[in-house]
Amino acid sequence: MRKFACPSCGADVVFRSAQSVYAVCAYCQSMVVRTDVDVASLGVMAALPDDMSPLQLGTGGMFDGQSFTIIGRLKIGWSDGLWNEWRMLMDDGREGWIGEAQGFFSVSFKAEEKSWNNVREALDRCRPLLKESEDGATDVRPGFSVTVKGVQLKAVDIKLATCLGSEGELPFAAPKGRRTVSIDCIGTDGEFATLEHDGVEANVYFGRYLEWDALRFSNLRPLEGW
Known part of the structure; x- marks a missing residue:
């Protein structure tokens, strides 16, 4: 774990993960980028839209018999709704994502x-969405197959996703408006994959x-009625 002073407000910005390159200051919402010896501000991030998620930064849990802690979040929107991508740090140092929708x-x-x-071929067919609306890219359709880690999967949904805000530690810059x-x-056995391209x-x-x-979540966000 490394700690830096936020270049914008001086508050502590903590990087728990060695793979975290970006972090959003909890006090002034500046996105901070980490170099080998220092940090720099990339500007103030948009406030996250409120939601009723019980998860929060610092929420813990268990996955495959090992504990994890949530250290970051992306709030994502698309034409039909919103979802959260929570970045998790496992006790063995691995990092993953919890999708919540x-x-x-x-x-x-x-x-x-x-x-x-054949993942790149699939993404290349769908990249026009980055320049068009989803309604405009009429030749982009799910139903094709790809193979990841030896598992054959079928594409069931294709969308243009837009970042609405971010917080905590992240492996990449995620300003409001970032599109993928x-x-x-x-x-066939409950596996899934998400293929993404930001251009x-x-x-x-x-x-x-x-x-x-x-x-087995712990340290959940207090919500009225829970």
Whole structure:
């Protein structure tokens, strides 16, 4: 864990993960980028839209018998709704994401490119969404298959996703307005993958869906009625 003074307000900005390059100051909402010896401010981030998620920075839990802590969040919007991507730091140093949408949860980890098969071709077909509206890209349709980590998955949803805000530690800059093509794919045994492209870099996240109780969350956000 490393601690720096925020260049904008002087408050402590903590990097728990060695892989975290960016962090949003909890006091002034400046996005801070970490170099080898110092930090610099990239400007003030937009306030996160409020929601009724019980999760928060510092929420803990269990996955595959190992504990984790939530250290960051992206709030994502698209034409039909919103969802959260919570960045999790496992006790063994691995980092993943908890997807939260309409009461459903998933856990995924970044898949190395050598484990992809025909993923780039799929993303290249869908990249026009970054320059068009979803309604305008009429030739982009789900239903095709890709293989990730040896598992064949079927694309079930393609959307243009826009970052609405971020907080905590992140592996990349996520200012308001950052857009990505996002392709959701599912396997026959509960596996899923999300294929993403921001116009510069492609990424694949592979994992599975989980029930609330399976994650054994702790240190939840107080919500009226819970």
